[in-house]
Amino acid sequence: MVQQIKSPDNEKNKLKIPYFSILGVLVVVILVTILWRPLNLDRTVYVPLNSQAQTTVTDTSTSSVVIGDGRIDMVGDKSKSENVTESSDVPEDAIAKDELDDISEEKDNTVQYTIARGDTLHDILFRYNVNKNDILQLTSKFKQLANLRIGQQVSWTTDDNHNLLTFNWTISSNNVRIFEKSGNKFIESSETIEGTSENVVITGDLKTSFVADARKAGLTSNEIGIITRALQWRLDFRRLKVGDKFAVYLSREMHGKRLSNSKLLGVRIKNGTKDYYAILADDGKYYDINASSLSQSFFRYPLAKQARVSSGFNPRRVNPVTGIVTAHNGVDFAVSRGTPVLSVGNGEVVIAKYSGSAGNYVAIRHGRQYMTAYMHLDKILVKPGQQVKQGDKIGLSGNTGRSTGPHLHFELHINNKPVNPLTASLPINEGLTGKSKKAFIEKVKNIKPKLSF
Numbered sequence: 001m002v003q004q005i006k007s008p009d010n011e012k013n014k015l016k017i018p019y020f021s022i023l024g025v026l027v028v029v030i031l032v033t034i035l036w037r038p039l040n041l042d043r044t045v046y047v048p049l050n051s052q053a054q055t056t057v058t059d060t061s062t063s064s065v066v067i068g069d070g071r072i073d074m075v076g077d078k079s080k081s082e083n084v085t086e087s088s089d090v091p092e093d094a095i096a097k098d099e100l101d102d103i104s105e106e107k108d109n110t111v112q113y114t115i116a117r118g119d120t121l122h123d124i125l126f127r128y129n130v131n132k133n134d135i136l137q138l139t140s141k142f143k144q145l146a147n148l149r150i151g152q153q154v155s156w157t158t159d160d161n162h163n164l165l166t167f168n169w170t171i172s173s174n175n176v177r178i179f180e181k182s183g184n185k186f187i188e189s190s191e192t193i194e195g196t197s198e199n200v201v202i203t204g205d206l207k208t209s210f211v212a213d214a215r216k217a218g219l220t221s222n223e224i225g226i227i228t229r230a231l232q233w234r235l236d237f238r239r240l241k242v243g244d245k246f247a248v249y250l251s252r253e254m255h256g257k258r259l260s261n262s263k264l265l266g267v268r269i270k271n272g273t274k275d276y277y278a279i280l281a282d283d284g285k286y287y288d289i290n291a292s293s294l295s296q297s298f299f300r301y302p303l304a305k306q307a308r309v310s311s312g313f314n315p316r317r318v319n320p321v322t323g324i325v326t327a328h329n330g331v332d333f334a335v336s337r338g339t340p341v342l343s344v345g346n347g348e349v350v351i352a353k354y355s356g357s358a359g360n361y362v363a364i365r366h367g368r369q370y371m372t373a374y375m376h377l378d379k380i381l382v383k384p385g386q387q388v389k390q391g392d393k394i395g396l397s398g399n400t401g402r403s404t405g406p407h408l409h410f411e412l413h414i415n416n417k418p419v420n421p422l423t424a425s426l427p428i429n430e431g432l433t434g435k436s437k438k439a440f441i442e443k444v445k446n447i448k449p450k451l452s453f
């Protein structure tokens with residue numbers, strides 16, 4: 001068709017010029033589309049099809065890896081062809097834990113949870129570090145567990161190695177399903193002793209720390225954990241001072257003398273002159289008294305522009321240099337040196353320093369359950385203890401530490417466990433509207449007076 005346009009002019013061709021011009025334009029458009037696609041791929045984030053897939057290095061000298069079924073060249077453009085992902089991302093500085101972290105790691109290892117909209121049992125247990133095989137066994141054997149309802153209580157106990165020992169599902173006060181590990185499998189039983197539920201209000205003053213004073217007031221570790229998670233985006237519990245106050249409204253499910261479940265209906269914390277509330281809505285989530293979300297949203301990527309993933313999250317990656325299988329606890333983005341690195345959410349900088357093979361390393365804590373890490377930076381632009389907002393520039397990407405090419409290594413940890421940042425379910429910041437907001441405001445009118453000191 002292109003040739004026809006270029007053919008010598010004659011009367012017929014002259015008449016056909018507009019027609020061929022249109023065809024010519026079409027050809028150009030088609031060619032551009034075809035050529036554009038592969039170019040565009042370099043600006044696209046590849047989500048690994050299977051994050052569990054073994055990553056093997058086919059040839060370290062040409063700097064390419066195989067992820068899942070697809071071969072990914074480390075860098076598309078020739079000028080940076082010697083780029084390879086880093087050999088190690090292990091920082092020398094671990095993130096310090098505090099008293100609030102210890103709460104979720106008490107010796108009984110029991111977690112209580114209220115089912116919220118959008119939850120699946122698999123996601124919940126995964127978020128809390130429960131052994132994957134146990135999750136799979138439980139959810140595949142007992143299909144009824146797909147019928148969890150919003151607002152229902154579940155609780156589970158693990159051993160020190162995160163193996164699931166028991167899982168309890170409270171369907172109603174006199175119908176509790178218990179799934180207990182026996183040998184290698186789970187067996188189901190039910191507890192039909194009539195449970196009694198009682199609503200209690202527990203108040204206290206801050207004398208030493210929230211955890212210690214809440215315990216003294218009669219709250220269990222589980223209940224303290226639920227409270228700190230509900231308000232994690234609004235309040236840093238470590239900053240509470242002597243003289244601050246708390247009031248907690250709970251529904252406690254008793255089976256005989258045993259406290260089987262607690263549901264936090266509402267909490268108020270008075271910090272100085274400011275009041276912080278978390279009230280349970282019908283969707284199983286907590287909102288402030290104006291029906292605004294207590295959650296905080298995250299960016300999926302710590303970059304202003306999307307970048308190619310040169311190495312995906314892989315708990316069993318073969319180290320490109322040593323050949324030893326080590327976890328790749330994050331995602332590598334192929335970005336040139338000096339690319340701005342952004343905090344994916346509001347938070348507090350907990351680490352900002354040069355740290356061994358991680359190079360210039362920044363770690364940010366977001367609320368109680370989330371932590372992000374950014375490694376091999378050329379330059380660090382924040383200081384430990386600094387509060388950052390979502391989108392703040394925290395550093396420039398680079399090639400520091402044990403890294404053999406410029407790239408950004410990015411990690412997301414939920415409940416102190418690294419997860420795939422490209423696929424992890426992230427909290428969304430969505431307030432209530434319409435009918436559900438109206439119903440919630442009515443609820444607040446009932447609960448708020450109970451939360452007086």
Ligand SMILES: [Zn+2]
Nearest residue numbers: 089331332409
């Ligand atoms: Zn990496």
